[in-house]
Amino acid sequence: MSLHKIRQEWLTLDEAAEVIRQHNITLLPADLIRHALHGDLPLSVYFPSPVLLRPLNPPCHFACRFSKPPFPPSECNKPGNRKVMANSPPCRRDPTLQLTTSHLWNLPLIGLERLLLHQQLAKTLNRPCPKDTHCCNQIGIVVCDENDSYYQLCCRKSLRELLLELLATQNNLQEELHLLIGQLYGNGRNDLKSRLSLSVCYLQDTLPPDALFVIRRTHLEAFLTRHQPESKERITSALSRLLWLACKHNPQLDDEMLEHPYKLLNIFECWAREDGMHLPLSPETLKTALQRGAPP
Template sequence: MSDNPTCLNIRDGIPDWITIREAVRLLNGLNGCKIRKSDFYRFALQGKILFSIYFQSPVILRKIKSQNHKLKLRPIKSSSTMKSFTLAESSFVSENNLTFSTEGRYIHPVQRVIDTTLLGYEYVLIQRLLAHSLKIPSPVTGAKSNNYGITVCLLGETFQLFEKMTWHERIERHVKRLPKNISSDDYEDIILNATKKDSHKYYFPMHELPSDACFVLRKSELDKLINKPIEKEILQPSPTRISTPLSRLFWLACKNNETISPLIMQPYKLLSIFEQWASEEGITDRFSGDTLKAALERGSPPSIPTQK
């Protein structure tokens, strides 16, 4: 991913979209404030601003199925060897054979800038950019323990990124990333099958952004930062919206669950368990350790405080 700035002349007006680096310079020049690239990444991860992706080259999209406003997942039914070329490396190693369930035609959008609500692995890509900007270690797995692919939002629907290539091309790209437990016999079978199918091209999900794509900010999102006091409107944390009775029920459910009861006083360690359960049920929502901690603190008896 790249994030190279272009020359931005404020007197000529703000373009429809700008890079994150341009946004930093523009806001600091207009408001006299000290905002950094890391602040934008935090705002995006917190859902306070919406990022878009600038695709310099053509991309292929397919609509992701949803149910009750949740993105649906489906298992991949094929040999473990062939799964390795469809799944991301992290999912294959963890033996998670789920992927986004898509439907309809594969489309080639004419738009070069497409919004993303960070429902897919692009959330982790933003986490990496945040870590890099703060000069801290990059996330090992990130908030998404399984990489189901890159998602974008178009006309109110969520789509997944795909690429079209032959099996031989796909194998050449991924063979170096295969786990060591795949034998040489498996490689021979793969090459043989690829040779037979080499003249045909297939659609494969993308698990990373194209190398010439980058995150950008639309003018409408930038206006949110220009027109609102950043310290009061943007940096202020969102309130936790959960009632005391629900907090009590939540605490009781956790307390009487054999799996999570030992960790009830360590809510941040519980987060990964809830994320795993959500993944198994096809729920792709992001969970917050702060929200979990606040709910347990509010629902617990006064004499049993939670810990970090």
């Protein structure tokens, strides 16, 4: 069965499931997420609005970059390895920060994006959402371009807004933030209000509300090629009649063989080998063709 042409450059999970259904493969969006988590289907994210990125530096060299799931916990979750970046806390000035000009980015599933995908799967299955998963939670959400360059998803907030948000959601602050606040108070309280209004960059732990999990057309086509059901051999009615007539009037074949087509297959295969041909024909197909070609 030939693949239907996919015209879109990317598809949502629901759209991809519908395209797959048209190829006689029944998969739900939740099944696509499972395939993605097992490394069988690359996923991407579509950002309708520009987002702030910075290169993952130093690059992640954990086993999850190069191994198929399940990732080795000894490598991914060692306490000494969880802190990938020394400057993960907020930074005021970072020349590597850049607003995206491209909407479509690949998901390597090495950071929090993997946890978000597990949570999406849990919601789809009406199961409790996990709070943690394998791999590098400390590096935030990671995306990569087509050159396999890795970037962290960042956001800009005032220091005051960031501190209030962290206190409301985590009830505690990282050690680096305590040091930063200590420096602010150490410089005197006169300008503390203005300093709390300073814009800082911080790693995102959620995707923007308008972001979408999507599948690139090329990745979906490769997935379909790997999982396409084997097509059954089809012989038209006209060819079935010609086959029956050829067998009926062949002096080497008798009526008993026509009534037992399975015996004919070895003869056809022998003829094919003598002429240097390969005959990918199943006994069931030959039987069906002769039955269709026989006179009523």
